[in-house]
Amino acid sequence: MLVRVLVFAGLIAAAATQVPALLSKQAATSESSTAVGEVALAQQPIAAPAAYGSVMLPAGAGGHYEGDFKINGRSVHGLIDTGATYVAINESTARRLGISGNDLDYRYTIQTANGASKVALAKLDRLEIGTIKVRDVDAVVAKDDALSTTLIGMSFLKKLNSYGAENGSLRLTQ
Numbered sequence: 001m002l003v004r005v006l007v008f009a010g011l012i013a014a015a016a017t018q019v020p021a022l023l024s025k026q027a028a029t030s031e032s033s034t035a036v037g038e039v040a041l042a043q044q045p046i047a048a049p050a051a052y053g054s055v056m057l058p059a060g061a062g063g064h065y066e067g068d069f070k071i072n073g074r075s076v077h078g079l080i081d082t083g084a085t086y087v088a089i090n091e092s093t094a095r096r097l098g099i100s101g102n103d104l105d106y107r108y109t110i111q112t113a114n115g116a117s118k119v120a121l122a123k124l125d126r127l128e129i130g131t132i133k134v135r136d137v138d139a140v141v142a143k144d145d146a147l148s149t150t151l152i153g154m155s156f157l158k159k160l161n162s163y164g165a166e167n168g169s170l171r172l173t174q
Contacts, residue, residue, distance in 0.1 A: 053174040055130035065170040069152065070128040072097045076150050080170060084153030087124065087139040093150055094122065094141045104141055117146035127156050132174045134159045 057065040057080065065080040074097055076089075089097070094104065099122055106118035124137040138155040157163050162173045 052131050055132055055172045056169040057129075057172065058169045065165075067129055069150075070126075071150075072125050074098075078150040078152040080157075081151040081153050082157065084151045086153045086155045087127065087137055088119075088142060088147055088151040088153060089122075089139060090142055090144045090147045090150075092144050097124070099141065106141075106143075108140075117143060119146075127152075129172065132160070132172055134174070 055067075057067045060066050066078060067080075069076050069078045071087075071089075071093075076093060076097075078087075081088075091101070091104075095101065104120035104122065106120045108119045108121075109116055119140045119142050122139045122141050124139050126133060126135050127137045128134070134156055137159070157172075160172055160174055162171075164171055
């Protein structure tokens with residue numbers, strides 16, 4: 001039990017360190033008519049298929065690898081986080097993915113840079129990017145105020161054959 005709490009605390013701590021950088025990057029790159037927290041579409045990196053079962057994610061302006069994923073068949077923009085044990089989504093995203101609030105048990109209390117937060121365990125039916133499709137991915141759901149972006153962690157990456165940085169991009173291979 002203590003190990004789980006420590007893993008969750010590490011996950012949320014990693015997320016909390018990334019959120020300020022993401023928000024400042026988004027605010028700096030968004031047009032004045034774009035609300036804070038939204039990124040102008042022209043400035044989002046686009047995942048390019050390298051070969052069947054392989055995808056290249058270019059590094060964004062902040063050096064992070066991000067892209068448009070499909071989780072349970074719905075589009076979700078996510079940030080690759082090799083320091084996160086699990087895929088992490090917030091409540092709003094969970095609801096969009098068909099995960100009911102009644103299905104979530106926020107019994108794990110974790111400490112983040114923003115204070116204490118509750119998370120729940122969830123299982124994603126499938127997570128896809130390009131031609132890569134992974135089933136039964138473990139995830140955590142955090143409250144909206146604790147996590148503003150989707151983090152694609154090791155529970156997805158460890159199900160791939162390989163992943164690695166090359167020439168300013170991250171190659172994911174199934």
